[in-house]
Amino acid sequence: MNAFDLLRQGDAVSKGVALALLVMSVGSWVVILWKAWLLLRAHRDVARSTAAFWQAPSLAEGLRSVQLFDREVLVAPLVQASQVQTTGTLAGAGDKSQQLTRLLRDALHAVLLKLQAGQVLLATVGSTAPFVGLLGTVWGIYHALMGISGAGQVSIDKISGPVGEALIMTAAGLAVAIPAVLGYNILGRYIGRIEADLEGFARDLRELLITQRAQ
Numbered sequence: 001m002n003a004f005d006l007l008r009q010g011d012a013v014s015k016g017v018a019l020a021l022l023v024m025s026v027g028s029w030v031v032i033l034w035k036a037w038l039l040l041r042a043h044r045d046v047a048r049s050t051a052a053f054w055q056a057p058s059l060a061e062g063l064r065s066v067q068l069f070d071r072e073v074l075v076a077p078l079v080q081a082s083q084v085q086t087t088g089t090l091a092g093a094g095d096k097s098q099q100l101t102r103l104l105r106d107a108l109h110a111v112l113l114k115l116q117a118g119q120v121l122l123a124t125v126g127s128t129a130p131f132v133g134l135l136g137t138v139w140g141i142y143h144a145l146m147g148i149s150g151a152g153q154v155s156i157d158k159i160s161g162p163v164g165e166a167l168i169m170t171a172a173g174l175a176v177a178i179p180a181v182l183g184y185n186i187l188g189r190y191i192g193r194i195e196a197d198l199e200g201f202a203r204d205l206r207e208l209l210i211t212q213r214a215q
Contacts, residue, residue: 017136017169021129025176028125031118032183039190042072042115046194049075050201059083059209074111074194078202081107082209097210104202111198115191119184126181133173140166 048069056062063079070076081103144166 013139014136014169017132017139018172020132021136021169021172021176024125024129024132024180028122028176028180028183031121032179032187035118035183035187038072039115039187039194042074042194043190045069045071046074046197046201050197053079053201072114074114074198075201077107077111078104078198078205082205097206100206100209104206108198108202112195115194119188119191122180122184122187126177126184129177129180130170130173133169133171133176136169136173137166140169 049066052065052069053062053075056065059079059082063076066075066079082100
């Protein structure tokens with residue numbers, strides 16, 4: 001009996017566990033492939049955008065240069081946030097350097113949230129998929145033992161077959177969890193590098209604008 005025969009003969013709980021693992025697997029692989037593509041683009045674009053900005057003669061020209069390379073829109077929001085506007089609200093009151101710090105911080109947080117999208121799903125799948133598979137295994141072993149007890153004579157052959165088939169769920173849970181954990185860790189390292197580049201750019205931009213206003 002293979003895994004498909006086991007699922008066909010399983011009850012609602014077994015089929016529900018298998019469906020949950022399938023959804024987790026598809027969801028995690030979609031996130032892994034999408035994030036890998038996005039981060040590869042972002043890593044190149046952030047370097048090119050920041051280099052183009054510092055080569056520009058003015059802030060306006062720098063913003064236009066950034067927009068040429070910033071396909072994931074990670075650097076442009078920081079440059080746009082640096083354009084402090086005087087308003088009649090509390091947000092526009094106070095020292096300009098404080099306003100600039102707040103605006104850059106808020107823009108940086110929004111950009112970092114965009115980079116972190118999907119990481120929670122990978123972490124959740126990686127931590128819960130083994131237990132979901134284990135639930136299917138326990139449920140399968142319970143039904144296998146109930147069937148064996150009702151059959152009368154018990155032997156090793158009658159026990160090993162059904163129990164081995166039930167253990168497929170544990171293997172399936174691990175097969176879903178391992179790629180999710182690896183994806184979370186590998187993608188997290190790339191996200192950390194991009195975050196460091198963006199934080200450094202925001203800090204340098206703040207220092208530049210404060211120095212210009214002080215002159």
